[in-house]
Amino acid sequence: MNQFTISGSPHIHGEESVSKIMYTVVLALLPAVLVSAYFFGLDAIRVLFIAVISCMFFEWVIQKYIIKGPITITDGSAVVAGMLLAFNVPSNLPWWILVIGALATIGIAKMSFGGLGRNPFNPALVGRVFMLISFPVQMTSWPIAKPVFAEGLTDAITGPTALGLLKEGVDAGKTIDQILADPAMPDYIDRITGNMSGSLGEMSAIALIIGGLFMIWRKVINWQVPFSIIFTVFVFAGIFHLIDPTMYIEPTFHLFAGGLMLGAIFMATDMVTSPMTISGKLVFGVGIGLITIIIRFWGAYPEGISFAILIMNAFVPLINNSFKPKRFGVKAVSK
Amino acid sequence: MMKSLKTFKIGGVHPEENKRSANAPIQILPFPKQAIIPLGQNLGAPSKPLVKRGDEVKTGQLIAGGESFIAANLHSPFTGKVSKIDNFLDSSGYRRPAIVIDVQEEDIWEDGIDTSGTIKREITADRKTIIDTIKSCGIVGLGGATFPTHVKMMVPDGKKAEYLIINGVECEPYLTSDHRLMLEKGQELLIGIQILMKALDVEKAIVGIENNKRDAINHLTELAAGFERIQIQPLKVKYPQGGEKQLIKATVNREVPSGKLPIEVGCVVSNVGTAFAVYEAVQKNKPLIERIVTVTGKAVKKPSNFKVRVGTPVQQLIDAAEGLPENTGKIINGGPMMGKAIMSTEVPVVKGTSGILLMKQEESRRKTALNCIRCSKCTSVCPMGLEPYLLLKLVKLERYEDGMKERIMDCIECGSCQFTCPSNLPLLDYLKLGKQRAGQIIRSRK
Numbered sequence: 001m002n003q004f005t006i007s008g009s010p011h012i013h014g015e016e017s018v019s020k021i022m023y024t025v026v027l028a029l030l031p032a033v034l035v036s037a038y039f040f041g042l043d044a045i046r047v048l049f050i051a052v053i054s055c056m057f058f059e060w061v062i063q064k065y066i067i068k069g070p071i072t073i074t075d076g077s078a079v080v081a082g083m084l085l086a087f088n089v090p091s092n093l094p095w096w097i098l099v100i101g102a103l104a105t106i107g108i109a110k111m112s113f114g115g116l117g118r119n120p121f122n123p124a125l126v127g128r129v130f131m132l133i134s135f136p137v138q139m140t141s142w143p144i145a146k147p148v149f150a151e152g153l154t155d156a157i158t159g160p161t162a163l164g165l166l167k168e169g170v171d172a173g174k175t176i177d178q179i180l181a182d183p184a185m186p187d188y189i190d191r192i193t194g195n196m197s198g199s200l201g202e203m204s205a206i207a208l209i210i211g212g213l214f215m216i217w218r219k220v221i222n223w224q225v226p227f228s229i230i231f232t233v234f235v236f237a238g239i240f241h242l243i244d245p246t247m248y249i250e251p252t253f254h255l256f257a258g259g260l261m262l263g264a265i266f267m268a269t270d271m272v273t274s275p276m277t278i279s280g281k282l283v284f285g286v287g288i289g290l291i292t293i294i295i296r297f298w299g300a301y302p303e304g305i306s307f308a309i310l311i312m313n314a315f316v317p318l319i320n321n322s323f324k325p326k327r328f329g330v331k332a333v334s335k
Numbered sequence: 336m337m338k339s340l341k342t343f344k345i346g347g348v349h350p351e352e353n354k355r356s357a358n359a360p361i362q363i364l365p366f367p368k369q370a371i372i373p374l375g376q377n378l379g380a381p382s383k384p385l386v387k388r389g390d391e392v393k394t395g396q397l398i399a400g401g402e403s404f405i406a407a408n409l410h411s412p413f414t415g416k417v418s419k420i421d422n423f424l425d426s427s428g429y430r431r432p433a434i435v436i437d438v439q440e441e442d443i444w445e446d447g448i449d450t451s452g453t454i455k456r457e458i459t460a461d462r463k464t465i466i467d468t469i470k471s472c473g474i475v476g477l478g479g480a481t482f483p484t485h486v487k488m489m490v491p492d493g494k495k496a497e498y499l500i501i502n503g504v505e506c507e508p509y510l511t512s513d514h515r516l517m518l519e520k521g522q523e524l525l526i527g528i529q530i531l532m533k534a535l536d537v538e539k540a541i542v543g544i545e546n547n548k549r550d551a552i553n554h555l556t557e558l559a560a561g562f563e564r565i566q567i568q569p570l571k572v573k574y575p576q577g578g579e580k581q582l583i584k585a586t587v588n589r590e591v592p593s594g595k596l597p598i599e600v601g602c603v604v605s606n607v608g609t610a611f612a613v614y615e616a617v618q619k620n621k622p623l624i625e626r627i628v629t630v631t632g633k634a635v636k637k638p639s640n641f642k643v644r645v646g647t648p649v650q651q652l653i654d655a656a657e658g659l660p661e662n663t664g665k666i667i668n669g670g671p672m673m674g675k676a677i678m679s680t681e682v683p684v685v686k687g688t689s690g691i692l693l694m695k696q697e698e699s700r701r702k703t704a705l706n707c708i709r710c711s712k713c714t715s716v717c718p719m720g721l722e723p724y725l726l727l728k729l730v731k732l733e734r735y736e737d738g739m740k741e742r743i744m745d746c747i748e749c750g751s752c753q754f755t756c757p758s759n760l761p762l763l764d765y766l767k768l769g770k771q772r773a774g775q776i777i778r779s780r781k
Contacts, residue, residue: 004665004666004678004699005676005699005700006428006677007676007701008763009673009675009750010672010754011665011672011674011698011699012350012671013753014348014754016712017759018705018757018758020757021708114706115706117706117758118706271711273709275711276725277714325720325721325722326720327719327745328593328719329592329719329745330592330720330742
């Protein structure tokens with residue numbers, strides 16, 4: 001007699017899977033990878049390679065020898081974490097700092113909480129902030145972008161980022177016009193295409209936006225988080241620019257300089273560490289936008305998006321409790 | 336000519352349709368040697384047997400009565416002899432009381448049943464007679480829920496039915512029984528709808544049909560021109576549009592309040608199969624003893640639609656569809672989203688059986704469940720606006736009270752959450768468990 005499987009409904013599955021989602025993110029990161037390879041050459045590939053391999057290695061070691069559970073390094077989440085970690089560092093970062101960063105990313109931020117899905121904070125950002133605090137000099141000496149096919153100097157030289165120039169200038173009491181006149185400051189086109197100094201992944205806003213649109217189309221991320229971050233930064237920075245244009249730069253500068261696009265499109269949208277509902281996602285994005293600008297204007301660091309995302313990550317459980325989906329057949333949301 | 340397509344607003348998924356049997360005309364299935372007629376075929380109390388071992392029964396003869404309020408009569412689907420009344424395996428997986436009939440090849444119909452094929456258009460019965468006939472003929476909802484239809488027809492005091500909504504959605508993948516019925520019995524179906532309209536005293540009936548059944552939409556639209564106040568409404572294809580609340584939202588844009596019945600917003604919903612059964616009962620005095628059942632699956636040689644007498648073992652249907660495929664791993668009573676896996680092909684067809692789906696071995700097993708990655712896909716596809724990931728957690732922690740606050744009882748068990756989950760979590764298993772426990776808590780309070 002035949003033995004038939006008995007299980008509860010539904011009996012079919014939509015073929016969506018964790019690894020499909022993760023490899024879609026990897027695909028979405030490729031345009032930015034190409035841009036960084038174009039500007040930083042082999043250094044970019046070296047940093048990406050070390051970060052991805054060490055993230056996978058640490059995940060394997062921890063799962064095999066400490067947790068003694070199933071090995072999930074092929075699900076793509078360690079690859080994504082490694083790529084995002086590499087995107088957050090300068091291309092000339094010594095390899096051993098990167099390996100330590102990968103250990104913080106996978107060991108502290110991800111596996112110590114129970115692995116994929118359980119971590120409250122974005123692992124790559126934890127790794128980045130860990131390195132930034134531990135190795136501030138190496139983490140803030142930015143090689144100047146030099147397209148691989150361009151002629152001229154071959155020695156790698158470092159220079160400040162656009163945000164760094166802005167911060168220094170404002171702190172030194174210069175006006176915005178004086179800061180923008182500095183020859184080291186990249187012009188508008190360079191800021192959008194990525195022809196400036198900075199970390200691997202924050203170079204080209206266009207490449208990042210292409211990746212973001214791809215993920216929205218593939219339904220891996222929702223538009224709400226990136227949109228609300230970008231919108232908030234634009235409005236909040238815009239208000240201050242209107243109040244005092246000599247002290248506060250025009251708002252689109254903040255959109256294209258630094259890691260804002262990278263953070264808004266790839267970091268804040270991390271499923272595990274962002275809210276579950278549409279309204280919650282909007283609140284989360286607005287919070288990130290506000291904190292980013294507060295840090296950029298009045299904080300000690302020129303860049304604030306990493307801290308902003310990590311701070312808002314901590315609020316996610318609270319946001320999930322407070323912002324519920326629209327229930328069917330329930331009129332007003334009564335708490 | 337093309338009307339704009341409507342649909343419901345919150346959530347929903349798009350499973351592969353796989354309507355392999357859509358072009359297979361309804362065939363009459365040969366009788367089995369022995370029929371098993373379970374006594375509990377309807378939602379509510381099981382029927383009480385009125386025959387005993389050794390009795391001769393005619394086709395259409397009353398053999399078990401519904402006594403309590405929510406209960407239904409049962410009629411003999413065959414002519415033959417009652418061989419025993421005992422417990423038999425049914426589609427629930429339990430052994431439950433059933434009447435077994437040794438079937439005789441020739442039908443001898445109970446007196447007063449019109450078995451001719453002529454269509455009787457004129458409705459002579461009055462409201463009360465219609466409801467009484469629906470009750471005595473044992474009509475239940477044929478969409479799957481098997482709620483006794485006469486109870487639905489009794490509108491509570493202070494409420495008024497404005498719309499009769501007829502469910503021709505058939506949003507479950509694979510199933511085509513309603514589709515074929517609409518194509519082949521359109522005239523009878525529309526008369527059945529008019530009978531229901533008369534019983535409910537409603538102004539308008541709307542038949543909701545998903546746009547993957549263009550032929551049925553066109554056919555019924557043509558026929559409906561000859562009937563007053565029946566509107567055929569094409570709908571976008573989206574699961575679970577056949578859910579009562581989703582269908583009301585899609586057709587008349589009203590939201591049934593949480594925990595309430597459709598009559599709260601002036602609607603009564605009935606399936607096309609039910610409307611056809613009502614036609615046969617009221618116009619032909621024929622009790623509900625047969626229905627259309629789809630037999631299908633990816634490996635089935637001849638996906639078919641059969642007119643089947645209740646009590647026929649599933650094996651008989653599979654044989655008629657050219658046999659059980661070699662690698663069958665699971666047999667489902669119903670569709671792939673909400674149907675029940677059955678243990679054996681000896682299980683009989685009942686009033687609520689809309690299809691028999693045979694799944695291949697490789698489709699039968701679930702994939703390994705992983706950690707929840709909080710992707711929020713379950714929340715975005717839930718047609719009731721619930722948070723399945725959260726309910727799963729609460730049920731695991733046995734926090735049923737909190738589950739109730741998060742509206743676990745609103746879950747319609749459509750399975751969209753589990754269908755979409757990239758971590759393959761058994762969300763619906765936990766939701767069902769949670770609903771059951773929460774239900775016990777609610778009942779113990781009373």
